[in-house]
Amino acid sequence: MSNQMDTIWSKLDRKATAIAEFTMRQYRTRISTWAVMGAGLMAILLMLLFYIDAMGTDIDPIDNDGDSFDSDGDGYPDGQERKYGTNPTNPNSFPSGVEPDDPSVWIDEDDFNWANLNGQNMSVGYDDDGDCLQKDTSSQRDANDNGIECDVYLEWNVRTQSYEILSDGGVDEDPDDNAYVKEAGHRAFVLGIGKFGIVYLLGIFLPLFLATGLIREEMSDGTLHYMLAKPIARGEILLYRMVGYLGIVWPYIIGLCTFLAVVTGFIGPSDGFFRWSDLGVWLSIAWAAMLVSFVYGMIFCSFGILWKNGVILAIIFATWELGMAFVALLSGGDSPIKFFSVIGWGLTLVDAGVALSWPDNWNLIEMGLWGGGNGDYYSWSGRWNYNALPGAEPLAVFSGKSGLNMANWAAFVTATMVLLVQGIVAWFIGQTLFKGKEVD
């Protein structure tokens, strides 16, 4: 077996590595390579600065349920008056023999007590401040009618694959906004920069600048003759040139993702010293960007072979992909149109990876959009319009579902396979074009 491996390696060592190695060295001697990669790094670093700034700044806590306000002006916040059973709107009614609380006591005083959500109907929450338990009758304390007093009932909706949140009122109604915005903001940044910045923008710009001319530039300046005069099929030249291109682009993507994973892992909010659970997400982002840059590379290189202004075709294609990226993002991954693209599959791969690494991600979004259940009730629609916690909406935008009706690991594998097939088909078309091309 080892003898067999030796043979394969030493044989591969010849033509394939000769061209791949040559291609990588050629890239390294070009200023354009460094300019493109430098620009990508600069853009990412700039975004990272905003992130570091946001993570280091605490937002003012929000009194989501409004009970730190002293409605009647007697010096006692409404929450404290309710706790002692006095009338918060009557200045003559206040707890006697008790010092008035500082209003900040009544801000963020009833945080979420949710954990271990499992996709089934469940009762969660704890009334930390006791304002639900104070209510007079049992029916008031069990407004959601699930037989448990002062809880939040999560009803799993199989169709939408999400929870409907039914609260008894006054339970988990004033969450810790700062903790939430840090967590949600961190995740929104990771997903935003990962899906749009790395998988889409780097995934398309690196091949646009580096792969479009992979064969075409040598064809135009006449140096392709040296390679074509050797006993090697053109399909192989295309493939090995591509290997050389990936030899430059893939380490760059891996390096960038590793750097971001380390920086955000240490700076992001976490119980320990490092956010280990993010690594799966970064891995998905890097893997998706690697596959996407491979498929785009093959397609753009084929455009270059087809036409000397192939970059025009590549830009048109990139525009379609941009549209598909928005479709995939804005539909939350649900629109099947995204599957008619490369980026759609790339984002599907990331979404599947996110679902595996952060199983609580949708809960976090739903929790934040519900925000404690405070908001306006629209009688005409019979619905509440909840005030979302800061950070919840951006996280919702950048999160998506795989849109494949299968387990997440299966979606991850399927998206990988589809992207590989796309790349192989592009290679096949590219080498067919190349074989039929007269090189003058």
Add this chain to the structure above:
Amino acid sequence: MMPDMTQVGQAETKEWTPNVSVPVVMFNQVSKTYGRINALSGISLGISGGVTGILGMNGAGKSTLFKLMMGKLKPSSGDVKLFGTNPWKNSAPYSRVGFVSEGEKLHDWMTALDFVVTFARLHGMTRDEAREEAERVLEFVSLTDVMHKKIGQFSKGMRQRVKIAHALVNDPELIILDEPLQGCDPLARTTIMNVIKELGRLGRTVLVSSHILHEIERITEQIVILHHGRVLALGNSHAIREMIDQHPHKISLDCEQPREVAKYIMAIDAVTGLSFINPTQLMIETKNLGDVHKELPQVILQSGLKVTGIDNPDDDLQSILQYLTGGLA
């Protein structure tokens, strides 16, 4: 066509074996058109062994001919065969071919050794084999002392020799050189000519193109004259030369006293006429250029007169073509 794990080129994967019973290069009624322009029309050629000069003006179709041989262009009609195999369909024959293209572009960022080694590996050699071979061919073209320098720093002649080294690295049986002497200084010219002659002596089939007759004559006697995409003449250069010699040639002498010089010139038998073009120039007419050139220096020396220049105004390809085509060129 998956990655070639055997690493011996399509040659072996398609069980390619050269056909030894046919000429190395075979053109059968080959035409190549670009839109409405005929680059080559109805070329039939078979070449095996020895050094062959392909002579033609710019645009005569020399490069097109070579690119068809190297499978870079597809013939519009007719068959091209390299060792009995269609080079457009199969790259396998290139394992026995070395090609020096006309273009001057090279990978300037590489050293000469790197360049030759890299392309040697495309013949399926290991790194060590490739390096050994590269050093051998670089010595053959006398570049050993500069092989670690970047090609970008090389002179034109050196660049041309790097290209030749790259083409020779697989020890090919057929070597094709497209205008190898163009733009080279005299020293490089001599080196390259010697390399080509040496290859011919080693029994390789060598094709060299040029638009300068006397250059080709210094290398080989076997020539093909291409003109407007057709084979105009083919054969031994002496035969062609003789054919040409039957029509009057002109030699011009630059001298201060043309009339005095003329008296001595008349003594040469081969001279058929003399004319005075201007006060310092004498034009000799002859049907036997060789004889005149043989005797001329002696005669001028005897005369003791001052001759500042000798020129053959029509000893260029243009006038030969004019003669061969009956003035249509």
